[in-house]
Each structure stands twice: as C-alpha cells, then as structure tokens.
Amino acid sequence: MKRIPIVATIVVALAVAAMIALGLWQLLDRLPQKEAFLAQLAANPARPVIPFPQAGDDTLLFRRATGNCAAVRSRQLVGAGKAGFRVIAQCSTDVGTTMPVQLGTTRDPAFRSTWAGGPVTGYINHAPSSQSLIGSVFHREAKPLMLVADTPPPGLAANGEPDLGTVPNNHLAYAWQWFFFAVIATVIYGLALRRRWHD
Structure with a gap:
C-alpha cells in the first residue's frame, strides 16, 4: 500500500x-x-420625499425624490424588455450637477423626445451603465442614480413601479x-x- x-x-x-x-x-x-x-x-x-441626491448611494434606491431639470443635455433610448425602450434624458440641475431622468417608455425605436425639462417627481433607481461585466468586477464603483418620473411627457407610456425583484x-x-x-x-x-x- x-x-x-x-x-x-x-x-x-x-x-x-x-x-x-x-x-x-x-x-x-x-x-x-x-x-x-x-x-x-x-x-x-413609503419614506418622505427627498431632493435627488448629488452622489450615488444604493441605500436610496426606490426612495421618492424630486429634482429640477434646468436644461436637457441629451436624450437616449435604452432597451426595456417587453416595454420596448426607456427614454432617458441627461439633465443639468440648478446647482450644475447631472441628473438622469427616465421620462417613460415607448415601443417606437425611432422616438424623438421633445421634452424640454422642468420639475420632476418620481423614485430613485440605477441609471444605465456602459461599464462591462468584467470592468465591474475589477473596478467597484458606485452605480449612477437616476430619477424615474411619475408622469411621462406626451407620447410616452408611464414607467413601472419600483421592483425589488x-x-x-x-x-x-x-x-x-x-x-x-x-x-x-x-x-x-x-x-x-x-x-x-x-x-
């Protein structure tokens, strides 16, 4: 043996x-x-409404918030599964920071939003990120936040409710x-x- x-x-x-x-x-x-x-x-x-935060903080996800889009810098369509596309506006705020706002959803891949900004009320969620899966493993950065609007501009369907899933x-x-x-x-x-x- x-x-x-x-x-x-x-x-x-x-x-x-x-x-x-x-x-x-x-x-x-x-x-x-x-x-x-x-x-x-x-x-x-269910917690009280807060101003949209200037820095990313995941503990604020799904918290209701308000913000003012002083100027729309750009707009983009992001895939939203069965809902089609999310329309997201990159806004400048009154204090010079950037505030992404998810305006609503559309099934039209050629949709062009004419929303010009203004006060927005909604809930906080993660903004789409261009960082790759491998990049997220090696560079642990806080995900950017965005404001998901309660009321969509004309031509868009309403956003979904916060989904813990x-x-x-x-x-x-x-x-x-x-x-x-x-x-x-x-x-x-x-x-x-x-x-x-x-x-």
Missing part, C-alpha cells in the same frame, strides 16, 4: 477549507447583509456553490488516492 502524498493532501485540504470558508462567508455574512439591505429598499417608497440576491446560491465545489474536490481527490493505491 502506497503512502498518502503529504504535499498534495495539504494543498487539497487547504483548497477545500478555503471553499468552505467562502461558503460560510456568503451564508453567514453576505446573505444577512443583503437581506437587511433589501428590507431597507422595501421600506424606501430587480435587485439580485444570489448569496445563498453562492454559498451552496462553494460547498458543492468543496465536496467535488474532496471526492475527486479521494478517487485519485484510491486509484493510486490500486495501481
């Missing part, structure tokens, strides 16, 4: 321990944090994924040792 390879066993044991630790971190730390965050977001629509909560799945990797690594190494002993 051959001896158990010490170095290989230590390496596999450390890898399995790291996978279990990552699973526990997702389960015991990240999951409760996300659940508390989601509970806060669920309560945000758009905020991902995958930490339980991540935890089980790490535990599964740990089990697979252990089984594979066990089979490798068994084959070594029988050769």
Whole structure:
C-alpha cells in the first residue's frame, strides 16, 4: 500500500477549507447583509420625499425624490424588455450637477423626445451603465442614480413601479456553490488516492 502524498493532501485540504470558508462567508455574512439591505429598499417608497441626491448611494434606491431639470443635455433610448425602450434624458440641475431622468417608455425605436425639462417627481433607481461585466468586477464603483418620473411627457407610456425583484440576491446560491465545489474536490481527490493505491 502506497503512502498518502503529504504535499498534495495539504494543498487539497487547504483548497477545500478555503471553499468552505467562502461558503460560510456568503451564508453567514453576505446573505444577512443583503437581506437587511433589501428590507431597507422595501421600506424606501413609503419614506418622505427627498431632493435627488448629488452622489450615488444604493441605500436610496426606490426612495421618492424630486429634482429640477434646468436644461436637457441629451436624450437616449435604452432597451426595456417587453416595454420596448426607456427614454432617458441627461439633465443639468440648478446647482450644475447631472441628473438622469427616465421620462417613460415607448415601443417606437425611432422616438424623438421633445421634452424640454422642468420639475420632476418620481423614485430613485440605477441609471444605465456602459461599464462591462468584467470592468465591474475589477473596478467597484458606485452605480449612477437616476430619477424615474411619475408622469411621462406626451407620447410616452408611464414607467413601472419600483421592483425589488430587480435587485439580485444570489448569496445563498453562492454559498451552496462553494460547498458543492468543496465536496467535488474532496471526492475527486479521494478517487485519485484510491486509484493510486490500486495501481
């Protein structure tokens, strides 16, 4: 009977321990944090209306807010699934900051908004970002916010209500994924040792 390879066993044991630790971190730390965050977001629509924030803060998602579009700098159409396209205006505010405003939705890919700005009331959501998925992994930046208008200008359909389902909560799945990797690594190494002993 051959001896158990010490170095290989230590390496596999450390890898399995790291996978279990990552699973526990997702389960015991990240999951409760996300659940508390989601509970806060669920309560945000009922909280008092605030001025549109000048800096990104995810704890303000779905909070009702007001802002004034002093001037429309640009307009764009962004895909909105079954609703067609979201019409988003990039506004200059009275204090010189930028405030993206989602005016409403349209199914016309050639729609051209003539909205010229003014006071807007709605709720806060994430603005579309051009950052790639890989870029978001290596550069953790706060996502820009936008104001989703309650009342659309003429020619546009109303925006949807705040949807908590758009905020991902995958930490339980991540935890089980790490535990599964740990089990697979252990089984594979066990089979490798068994084959070594029988050769």
